[in-house]
Amino acid sequence: MKTSSTPNKHIQAIRDKARTKRRELREKRRYAANLVKSTKKAVGSADYIASDEGFTKKNRLPPHFKILINNSKKLVFSTRSHTDKRGRLRSLSLRGRRKLFNVLLVLLTNCDFMSGQVGKPKLDHMDTTGHDALMLQYARRFGDSISSSTWYRYIAILENMEIFTSKEIKLYAEDGVTVRSEPSYKWLSKGFLRSIGVFADNIFGSIKASYQKAIKNGLSFVWREHNAPIGHRPTRGLFASHGHHSAHHQ
Template sequence: MKSSKDQYSPAELAIKALREKARTKRRELREKRRNAAYFVKVNKKAVGTADYIASDKGFIKKNRLPPHFKSLINNCKRFVFSKRCHTDKQGKYRSISLRGRRRLFNVLLVLLTNCDFLSGQVGKPKIGHMDTTSHDAMMLQYARRFGDAISSSTWYRYIGMLDAMDIYFSKEIKLYGEDGVTVRSEASYKWLSKSFLQGIGAFTDEVMASIKASYQKAVNKGLSFVWREHNSPVNYRPTPDLFTPYSYGSAPPQ
């Protein structure tokens, strides 16, 4: 049995170092979620399902979400709690307990508060491009919103459920090095489906008017809702917006 560094090849040592780095990162992220959840819970800053941004500040005026969120959150809750079962990716019929529906709603609410409703894209608009939002970042938001440090296994289980229900879609991003061979992952492209958003009333006149007003306000500040293009291998084409036929990288519909 190998017991010293001398008994491992350079390649094996590199793999071991990468695995240890990954374990350390996962441990640090878990601790960060636990600390965030504990802080908002103890200080009564957890906003829960209210139409506020998840933060350490709680119910402050500037963290109030735009008007359309109140209606969308309420409709989303009704939508989720009406679902007593679903069919998984293997075609198996699965019941959803009341506790499961609560958790499903909470996970979906985090996605909803990161969604651009004109495209369905889940991410953060910035100057020049829209950033994809990682699952780790959303799990941290979950901790701050509900005062509950959700585990990654639980989070991904419910993400898988939303995927099976055709509510959530994603496309991985691979970044290629200059050698054309080296690959590393970036936070994936993510969407909420048009049928789901339609089902919770995102396209009704009153709600859409608020969505467009909020969108325009962000654009006026120089923010972009177009995802950044990453370097990629020859013949690779990223998945376009799921709603409309406009090409990847062009401006979303007005």
């Protein structure tokens, strides 16, 4: 009995396309890392946006970032172990803590501290930022091309530590069957943000000023709701009970 090889060819074509995409993303990260490293434009853990331009005035982050970055570093480097998904205690070496802090820093510099959302505010909505884009920022920030397996390993540690969480987005075509993924909704937890001092009066005042300036410039911090997970309302804001939200987040 003969069987058609068409389905196998289709699966192989999908795999080849995914493999090509992964290779292109790796090459892009390596190029970005080598560029900032060779031109000494890697900003590392300094309070600047990761870019090819380095320490330029326009890329300086708002004043509160310096304190929050330092507090995050203290928190991570004082953490000697974490509990994995199976409840087993895992030790964190000095090298591991350094890598964990670097991954966390990329998330921190993409965070709206008013809601905890990780993404990019735009004129009509807040874009969710994909892991590939975050890994590229890592390369530009540290002059080091992180592998996707290493990135996701440390993302998992941050999830286990209840610092980071995400919810997938799946877009369904009109046929109701075909599914396309979008970059997931991502947050830094309220507990973590509190632990690094986000809600302290002197820091939150700076955060609120930056937020209001962005709103005045027409930027939105509200995610688009497409097939949002059940029970999740991204336009409402995670920390509504904290009392620091404007009507924009309600």
